[in-house]
Amino acid sequence: EAGVVQSPRYKIIEKKQPVAFWCNPISGHNTLYWYLQNLGQGPELLIRYENEEAVDDSQLPKDRFSAERLKGVDSTLKIQPAELGDSAVYLCASSLAQAGTARAGELFFGEGSRLTVL
């Protein structure tokens, strides 16, 4: 079974440029997450989807970040314009378990997209 697929693996851009990341979750996983991870830190939630609905986007900086999950499968995370402080790894994860269940914290992560903003 294929895991969570993310692209691109690496992206280098200049500040003020736009950037987009794509994620294909594990087939059948209704819950999809985007996390941001700075070097040496734990992942921080940006947005969580249940199917195509964004159920938790409270940590998403909406002035420059946007996300979509059309048809409840693939998802795209966009940053426009990028700032120097956005340099980080952007992780996508999916889960089969429903929110509120004991296994809701069991996430399957992709390899991440490493963004460098110059």
Place this chain on the structure above:
Amino acid sequence: TQLLEQSPQFLSIQEGENLTVYCNSSSVFSSLQWYRQEPGEGPVLLVTVVTGGEVKKLKRLTFQFGDARKDSSLHITAAQPGDTGLYLCAGIQGGSEKLVFGKGTKLTVNP
């Protein structure tokens, strides 16, 4: 304030040694997960603990959930270089749907 505090932040040991890393909080968690992350990869789930006082074993790794469900520990016996990585605890607070991560313990096992 970090909801899940992990300690130590860094740990460097020799192959064959035993070690314990900790995950502590002042909040009660309905479940808690441990993940391992290697450089350039995403975190990989190791275990879920749900019941206070629960102990789970995964080969040389022993996970324990505190009686009050506010803390957890991971003990590794006879560490090997392949155990090297960032160990993350994550949990869902009671009454919440939000999964939060600790900052992790970076473990290096030297041959």
